[in-house]
Amino acid sequence: MSSDFIVFGSPIIGPEEIEAVTETLRTCWLGTGPRTKEFEAKIAEYTGAQYTIAVSSCTAALHLSLAAHGIGPGDEVITTPMTFAATANSVVHTGATPVFVDCERDSLNIDPKGIEAAVTPKTKAILPVHFAGRAVAMDEILAVAKAHDLVVIEDAAHALETRYKGRRIGETGGSTSCLSFYVTKNITTAEGGMVLTNDEALARKARVLSLHGLSADAWSRYSDGAPRHYEVVVPGYKYNLTDIASSIGLVQLRKAEEWLLRRDEIWARYDAGFAGLPLMTPAPVEPDTRHARHLYTVLVTDDAPVDRDGFRNGLHELGIGTGIHYAPLHRHPYYRDRFGYTDEQFPNASFIGSRTFSLPFSPKLTDAEVDRIIAAVRKVAGA
Structure with a gap:
């Protein structure tokens, strides 16, 4: 590749990010631990969400959100075809069926007027995407969801800094919002994502599902706190974010x-x-x-x-x-x-x-x- 070729989606990685990773490596705590807990807290502060669960990707965040709501075979989830594969793939991973509703030609966001017509007795959730960082029409979507007793899971992979009618992305009204920190995103952890929610019970369930269904994570089991036993309470997934990744995210979030x-x-x-x-x-x-x-x-x-x-x-x-x-x-x-x-x-x-x-x-x-x-x-x- 020519040295003057302008690469699409090239991230900014500077001395601060490199030093943050180096410092984490020196601690020898590389997996999910204190840096990740700090990153979760800073994202909560920035987005307005009460609870945050750091995970390995936005795909993982979407899948966890669906799974924590018990969505599975026989259910339908309304979403948009104008999105990355991960949005619909996460629905398929649960065994549910993605039902596409067309987007608006100007905003590229899902057309709220088409959602009502797509609702069936099998519909359990609406999964809108804030395309390119443009806020989707959440009030209209939430009204449909309330009328039909549906949950709203926001694909906010593009939308960390988005505001909708003055509300931050953790305050827009969905049951969960799912962030991405992939290498091309506005801030990166190389790979990574986050579940945002204001539902304490849902947050607990998503956190347990995110790490094998264990009742205690590695930091609580192996750090210098009191020794703890753990139990497998549900067959969960391997979706945790590492401290190496979180150390990059902490620096990037400040910028x-x-x-x-x-x-x-x-x-x-x-x-x-x-x-x-x-x-x-x-x-x-x-x-x-x-x-x-x-x-x-x-x-x-x-x-x-x-x-x-x-x-x-x-x-x-x-x-x-x-x-x-x-x-x-x-x-x-x-x-x-x-x-x-x-x-x-x-x-x-x-x-x-x-x-x-x-x-x-x-x-x-x-x-x-x-x-x-x-x-x-x-x-x-x-x-």
Whole structure:
């Protein structure tokens, strides 16, 4: 790879993160322990959630949330096809059936108006996604959930910094919210996730499920506290987060607001730089909300000189990496073949999925790199 190639989704890892990992290694407590407990507490403080459970990925957080609610075979969970595979895969892992509802073409979030029609006697939960960090219409979704006695589990993988009508992501009203700290996310632990909830009983259940179903974790069993026995109270999973990962997260979390401001700047420069091009840029942010600015996605319009793949190839030749968020799930062989989904059922997701791509959007980008990306996009667009 050329040294001047701008990689999509490259994280910021600096001396503070490296020193934090080194310090943790020196303690020789590498698994789930004091750093992870501290990380959970700091995430609770930042998000407004009363209880936080650090886990190995957002996929694990979603699966735990569903399992802690007892969702399983014979149940249905309503979600969106405009998301990463993990959202629906976590439903399948429980034995339940994901039921897709189309997204809105402007927000790319699930369309609340379609949820009511998708509810059946088998429906147990709604699993909305805060796409790219844009708050989903939680009040409308919660109203449907209340009317039908459903739980709401928020896929907030993109939404650490999101605010919805003034409420932080741990206060938006879902039974749980699930965060991601994957390497491309706004803050990273390399791999990792978090369950947020304000339900004490649910938090206890999710924590036990997250580590083999044990009644006591390794830190409480092996640290310098009083010796403890443990019991297996349920056949749980191996979903715990390590102290090595948490030590990175603690440093990154301190920079979250600063980095969001930088992404705000880049977002505004992209909006100005792409004005007049045959591209649909992200919709304006809704009043009284805050966009977490995780992804800057554009849609190639039909009057562009090349299609979406041609755009990506042209940018790659100019040294600019891109991503696709997303190829909608109903088009993937597993979901298409098993559930019989078609493009006609999800016209907005199908339209978006054929035309969308994401540009590099890290606070790591320099002003010169942002200018270069804008110039490359304009060149491929024939401007």
